[in-house]
Amino acid sequence: MHVVVNAAMSADGKLSSRRREQIAISGEADFERVDRLRADSDAVVVGVGTVLADDPRLTVKDDDLRAQRVEDGEPANPARVVVDSKARTPADAELLEDDAETYVCVSEAAPVDRRMDLANRGAELVTAGDDRVDLLRAFATLQEAGLERIMVEGGGELIFSLFEAGLVDELRVFVGPKVIGGRDAPTLADGEGFVADFPTLELESVERLDDGVLLTWLAGGQ
Numbered sequence: 001m002h003v004v005v006n007a008a009m010s011a012d013g014k015l016s017s018r019r020r021e022q023i024a025i026s027g028e029a030d031f032e033r034v035d036r037l038r039a040d041s042d043a044v045v046v047g048v049g050t051v052l053a054d055d056p057r058l059t060v061k062d063d064d065l066r067a068q069r070v071e072d073g074e075p076a077n078p079a080r081v082v083v084d085s086k087a088r089t090p091a092d093a094e095l096l097e098d099d100a101e102t103y104v105c106v107s108e109a110a111p112v113d114r115r116m117d118l119a120n121r122g123a124e125l126v127t128a129g130d131d132r133v134d135l136l137r138a139f140a141t142l143q144e145a146g147l148e149r150i151m152v153e154g155g156g157e158l159i160f161s162l163f164e165a166g167l168v169d170e171l172r173v174f175v176g177p178k179v180i181g182g183r184d185a186p187t188l189a190d191g192e193g194f195v196a197d198f199p200t201l202e203l204e205s206v207e208r209l210d211d212g213v214l215l216t217w218l219a220g221g222q
């Protein structure tokens, strides 16, 4: 399994505003790059915070990229995965629409009726962890289901936990030309934060894109 975390952050490191409203940080070229990365993935993963804030569809937008996947014997869209301890994904969420397979990873603490609602909407449920989704176990189950090329689209809580679990192989960050500010606005890695044993990265490439810069880092540098 290869896990790429992809996100767009403002020049001051925020993923969205303090109201958790989605903000276009990427320009056209970066959104096209994200679409190509989705098309090259077996699954696109988000946390339930992102589902509740943005209601994303997580499909490949470009018709030619979808057609190419089908030609290659793959489903038109990658699978979608929500990390959702308490099964809070709304039954009318866009990513439960039937344009791709959807996995919802829940914990034992998720109410049974909520799990049933999601199963009735066609979601594949993966149960891992007591109170919170155990990411190592959930990702192992996804791998068993044949999902090898994983793209994570955020948000900051999930990204932190993936670094904590040692699951990140690559980090691609578009740094865009906006200042969002706000001590409570989501950043690239939120959660508890590290106080020691900080994950380290090795810079793979730097690319000017739109009016910002795309940084590609590999996990496990000096």
Ligand SMILES: NC(=O)c1ccc[n+]([C@@H]2O[C@H](COP(=O)([O-])OP(=O)(O)OC[C@H]3O[C@@H](n4cnc5c(N)ncnc54)[C@H](O)[C@@H]3O)[C@@H](O)[C@H]2O)c1
Residues within 6 Å of the ligand: 006, 007, 008, 009, 014, 015, 016, 017, 019, 020, 021, 022, 023, 025, 046, 047, 048, 049, 050, 051, 053, 054, 083, 084, 085, 086, 132, 133, 134, 135, 153, 154, 155, 156, 157, 158, 159, 161, 162, 186, 190
């Ligand atoms: N700019 C970008 O590239 C980008 C991408 C995605 C999201 N966002 C923004 O990020 C915000 C949402 O991010 P967020 O940090 O609030 O939520 P998130 O998407 O990271 O989801 C976090 C939630 O996932 C659940 N969860 C279950 N198990 C977990 C685990 N082991 N570790 C961590 N979380 C676990 C918890 O309910 C937790 O609250 C929104 O404002 C959205 O617009 C921006």
Ligand SMILES: Nc1nc(=O)c(N)c(NC[C@H](O)[C@H](O)[C@H](O)COP(=O)(O)O)[nH]1
Residues within 6 Å of the ligand: 007, 008, 022, 023, 024, 025, 026, 030, 031, 034, 046, 050, 054, 055, 056, 057, 058, 059, 153, 154
């Ligand atoms: N790459 C990127 N640049 C941005 O400027 C921005 N705001 C996001 N935000 C990511 C967030 O998760 C969105 O919800 C999904 O990118 C929406 O996905 P859809 O279009 O619904 O498929 N992502």
